[in-house]
Amino acid sequence: MTKNDIIRIIKHVFEKNPKASIIVDEIKSLAKEISGTVKIMNFCGTHEWTISHYGLRTLMPENVELIAGPGCPVCITPGYYVDLLIELSMNGYTIHTYGDAYKLPGTRIKGIRSLYEAHAMGGKVNVVYSFLDAVKHALRDKSGKHVFFAVGFETTIPTTAYPLLAGSVPDNMFILHAYRLTPPVMRYLLENRPDIRLDGVIAPGHVSSIIGANAWSFLPRDYGVPVVVSGFEPIDVLLSIKYILEMRIKDKPSLINEYTRVVKPEGNIQAKKAIEKVYEARTAYWRAIGYIPDSGAYPRREYRDKDLVSVLGIEEKPGSREHLPGCRCPDVVLGAAKPTDCPLFLKRCTPENPYGPCMVSSEGTCRIWAENIPFLNLD
Ligand code: SF4
Numbered sequence: 001m002t003k004n005d006i007i008r009i010i011k012h013v014f015e016k017n018p019k020a021s022i023i024v025d026e027i028k029s030l031a032k033e034i035s036g037t038v039k040i041m042n043f044c045g046t047h048e049w050t051i052s053h054y055g056l057r058t059l060m061p062e063n064v065e066l067i068a069g070p071g072c073p074v075c076i077t078p079g080y081y082v083d084l085l086i087e088l089s090m091n092g093y094t095i096h097t098y099g100d101a102y103k104l105p106g107t108r109i110k111g112i113r114s115l116y117e118a119h120a121m122g123g124k125v126n127v128v129y130s131f132l133d134a135v136k137h138a139l140r141d142k143s144g145k146h147v148f149f150a151v152g153f154e155t156t157i158p159t160t161a162y163p164l165l166a167g168s169v170p171d172n173m174f175i176l177h178a179y180r181l182t183p184p185v186m187r188y189l190l191e192n193r194p195d196i197r198l199d200g201v202i203a204p205g206h207v208s209s210i211i212g213a214n215a216w217s218f219l220p221r222d223y224g225v226p227v228v229v230s231g232f233e234p235i236d237v238l239l240s241i242k243y244i245l246e247m248r249i250k251d252k253p254s255l256i257n258e259y260t261r262v263v264k265p266e267g268n269i270q271a272k273k274a275i276e277k278v279y280e281a282r283t284a285y286w287r288a289i290g291y292i293p294d295s296g297a298y299p300r301r302e303y304r305d306k307d308l309v310s311v312l313g314i315e316e317k318p319g320s321r322e323h324l325p326g327c328r329c330p331d332v333v334l335g336a337a338k339p340t341d342c343p344l345f346l347k348r349c350t351p352e353n354p355y356g357p358c359m360v361s362s363e364g365t366c367r368i369w370a371e372n373i374p375f376l377n378l379d
Helices: 003-016 019-032 045-053 079-089 115-120 131-140 158-166 182-192 205-211 218-223 234-250 269-278 301-306 308-312 329-333 365-371
Strands: 038-044 064-071 093-098 125-128 145-152 173-179 200-203 227-229 255-257 279-286 290-299
Touching (some): 019 234, 045 064, 045 365, 064 234, 079 173, 093 115, 093 131, 125 131, 131 158, 158 173, 158 269, 173 290, 173 301, 182 218, 200 234, 234 255, 290 301, 329 365
Parallel strands (some): 038 200, 093 125, 145 173, 200 227
Antiparallel strands (some): 279 290
């Protein structure tokens, strides 16, 4: 793809919505009022896709930097979960996984490294679109033992919370809960990584539809960081950037909900109640980042008969290779490095043959950059 092709596609975005070019001009003139670089983190992988795919970085003034954040659940899912599921898949259990986590590497140096490889070696692995798909399989195979690999943030937690509440999970189905919660990782980042100075945050739209826009009010209140809950169209993201610059100039950090067509201030109250009834927040391990307080959603005592880790009596602990040698994922996930800072990017690590976890899922920053390389204007 040539540079002209890129310009043509970006122009197409503008033609579809001429308001976008007005907002870009406003961003440029606001940026002139700010001395120094403004670093804006987009939390969510889907926002990263919008920014990368529509070439929004190429439209930014020099002093506005857009950096990707930790909003890819597969990227931070511990490899020791994968190791355990590989083992079970070779020993009679059927593992049901979202396609996103199918190629997620475990922590092994030799042997089978992912559920994809386990499947190829005869392991029982089934890719599903939803928990209900997995339940249907378990109901059809009453004599088999089934495990659902529950990877995700707050958006996906209701998919297991409701069936657990209703008592409709079959006897032969267990859940490996790898759920992680998003506000705690932002607190962790702001408190533990002063090197990643943030001037604004574009908060995740999907997650906020569950937890509510107000869940992000701690960012301006406790850390003085402006935050905008944003939709996923290019114009949503551009507007969010503009709002952050305006708040910076006025030195009035606050919370703005740009995605009011989907996100309510209080979120989805019913879903939040279901999550609260079934799960409790506990300290959890984020792959190669470490333990983050209150960042994991684990089942409460009365639902642990369906929790794989509780049923097997396993103690969760990181594997020796949660951090894969040479992989910059822990920095990429926290916005401290770009995929192109990794020497393995598009060499040893590609979307077809991912080496590190950020190259596996369509929400992973490395994968998004790899698939949108022409639009990044990297030269
Ligand atoms: S390119 Fe691959 S190896 Fe490098 S940081 Fe990204 S996922 Fe890790």
